[in-house]
Amino acid sequence: MTIEISADARGAGASAGVDAVNPAIVGESTAAAATAAGAEEILTPDAPAFLEQGQRHFHQQRSELLAARDAKREVVARTGRLYFPTIPAYEMLG
Secondary structure (H helix, E strand, C coil): CEEECCCCCCCHHHHCCCCCCCHHHHCCCCHHHHHCCCHHHHCCCCHHHHHHHHHHHHHHHHHHHHHHHHHHHHHHHHHCEEECCCCCHHHHHC
16 A cells, blocks of 8 residues: 655654654663753652663664664655555464
């Protein structure tokens, strides 16, 4: 299945803040999250260490997934089409 995307809609997700994330929490250093203004009001003392552990564990996989997403977005921007591969029902039942 292919869906046409208008030129105006391309990249609208990024401009609408879909990709906006707090780099202090999911970026290279989660230690900054503990020092962010108001963080002590919402984070427990163990939270920064927990976030840092998650960052170390998932950083490579997260980076790969983000790169794949960027590549797909580039194809959509270039072609103006979204492609959704169809999966036969018997494959879904596995």
